[in-house]
Amino acid sequence: MSTSSLRELLERLGPDGVLACTCGKHHRISVKQVLVGEDALRESAELLRQQRGGGPVLWVLSDEHTEAAAAERWKTAVSASRIAARVLPGEPRPVPTLALVNELSAEVRALSPDLLVSVGSGVISDLVKKVSLDTGVPNWCVVTAPSVDAYSSATAAIRIEGYHRAVPARPSEVIVADVEVIARAPHPLFLAGLGDLLAKYLAHLDWNLARTVTRESLCDTIAGLALGSAREALAAARTWQAHPLAAVRSLTEAALVSGFAMQALGSSRPAASAEHTIAHFWEMAGAVAEEEHDLHGLLVGAACRLVLPGYVDWYRRLAETQVDLEGRLMALEQEPPWDERLEAKMGPFRHKIAEEMRGRVRDRATLAQHLGAFARERESIQRMAEPLLRELSDAITLLAGAGFPFSLDELGIDEHYRLLPVRNVRLLRNRYTTFDLAHELGQEEALVAAISRGVLG
Template sequence: MSNPTIERALAAASETKGFISGSGCRADVPQIFQQYFPGVTALIVADDNTFRVAGQDVYERLQAAKIPTEQPFIFPGTPVLHSEYRHIEALRERLKPLANVIPIAVGSGTINDMVKRTVYELDRRYMVVATAASVDGYSSFGAPVVQGGFKKTMECPAPLVIVADIEILRNAPADMTAAGYADLMSKITAGADWIIADALGITPIRPDIWEMIQPPLRGWVTAPEKLAAGDDEAFSMLFEGLSMTGFAMQAMRDSRPASGSEHLFSHIWDMQDHRDASGSNVSHGFQVGIGMLGVTALMETVFRRDIRALNIDARCQQWPSWEAREAEIRQAFAGMPIVDRVLIESRMKYLEASDLRARLHLVAGIWDELGQRVTAQIFPYPILRQKLQVAGCPFAPDQIRLTREQMKQTCLMAQMIRNRYTILDLAYELGWLEECANEIASSSRYFS
């Protein structure tokens, strides 16, 4: 059955040309593979877990359809597999001499990302059979990969074809589905950040991209209780929403449509190798979910303030020189190899006092309207918290072993790390960021 929303998105996307979703659609993989990759050999890439869940089935169906297949390439399922460059090198060495072989990634974020980068290095394409509605990375360009101990997003195109069998997604571990829900919900605050950047003339909203995500977003996340109940339609909507955000990033060639200040919180925790109480890494979705709570609290706190109380002259006089700001950044990221990159990003968005003055006058002139737009975009904090709870996500920082002080420090550090204008930058330029972070940390509304 055709999906007009997906069809329009595929027309706008630059890399993905096929999207097949439905209950039992893994049975169509042989036909789909022949359609998009005629006359070539298939190689299943999975880990022990995803091969058991779907890879074996897909492999046997390819063989039954007389499609040439290589012996599957299977990564160990334990310990938990991470997207590390050494795994990409191993897969690349397997594929390199096999010029007529196209991989089929069977897995979720990690397997997809590693195959995505591998085929880019070999100038090939691939298809993916999703095993969990856990990330928006299936359909996005680029892949986060750990190399030399540091996570960075590496260039690579999205898959040519995505297959999402709802039966498989429905049976995925509940925490993976919950992580996908939180990741999709984070597009709410990402949209609010884009509204702010647009209003200040920094990053104009592209209406075609905005329409791909924001109008249907509330429908995609409206019923988390149905996910918990295993409802097929809810899983279909979740995967559609995650995929649409990836298609939007493809069309724009930028992650702005799907990533705002909540993702900057997550990046800080990745840099710090933050772990939960069991010593395990916290999933990306759960990190951005808690980041979204922090950002929502900040947006509410900032826009409750009266802009008329701001003394623009005094703020401009207090504005630190770049040399002073550099010293603050070096102190905040002392001992972290990422500090040089952070300095580059912060320097690109640093304003001289005269430019700050002009921006603050602009902000003051549109304050009420901007506050109304942002408030209309976000979920009120209690509702957001409840939705995350119902979906099975962490809904308080301490559930992923974060204290009030850590949340406050994350808020300050996250503002420094990327040249992408968000609520963090607005609050910093107003001179309110640290004050608001302290207010949130001491508030019973946000920390009960």
């Protein structure tokens, strides 16, 4: 049986893919079937025969590792179909560049298949979803590791001009997650999946903060599903030794719920906040020395642990914070432009920062509304934040006991890049977080200092 969050989400889906929701908006999820179980590979082969019949032409993408883990067996199971396959090298790991997307798209156009199939983890899934959008050919996804929530999202992380960008992609029509296959994935990929789920606590906190302070729209249904699935997976992680397949299934389903939540909302707001911005910066900057540790979820988990002491300290003091409205508005209006105070090491990221800053509204009326909302609601904000931060702290303790590499030394993150994204997180993403409110209140330096003490102390 599915865990409650995935089951609830799928039960809410109408035949047209619209998610039944109380927020008044029509959220759409483009998925026809989700197969999660111990025999999902065989079931998916039968489903292909039922849905496609007549020996469809398939184009299957894997890498050398996922070919051995599942792709070879899956292709044998659907042998009645005509299959064209591309197997990428396993070492070094494939990089999802735009050049590779274009190369694969040209191959697909030349073959004119009926269906694209990804067999792998995040990179393989993202490549196929992007190729699917570019070529107009639908796609299925066969999951081989519970490391990311990309499988069910409507975006793909593609490296463009040196940056990882979340670009539009075509969601998979069918997602296949065979828990026996996934259970054999390398252990760091499990830890990466759990690390990515830690972010749901900070995402939930910062999204609720933005609703209160900036009046950003928040869907309680989607927010609750994303956070609930993370809680379920982390609870299952406590019983990993006794019930490994159940824990694998719970983690996999939590990752799928997170991706569906992003797809339904049309953004990563339910699943990602400042910690993802920090992790993406480390990825873009090539800050991780060892490839084995250069996994998105490991970096996200480390970023959660990095910012947690600052968030705890800052929210603990929140109810005491008084707002000098006119003084703060004057100080904010007198700030020099961001490009005049940009740190030298941020120079290579100037183009990305410029893109993000163009989307911001910084007029006096907007800032006054933010500060006024905070002054009225600071106690309720504190009551919302503190239980989530305690849960996150407990989850980090749990994962540390399971061997999660939270230490920036262990991850091999270059010292020059450890705190650089923390100091500049507001510039790197146009998304309202605790860092933005701290800046507007004149407390950003205190927040960053508390985080820095955790690194340097």
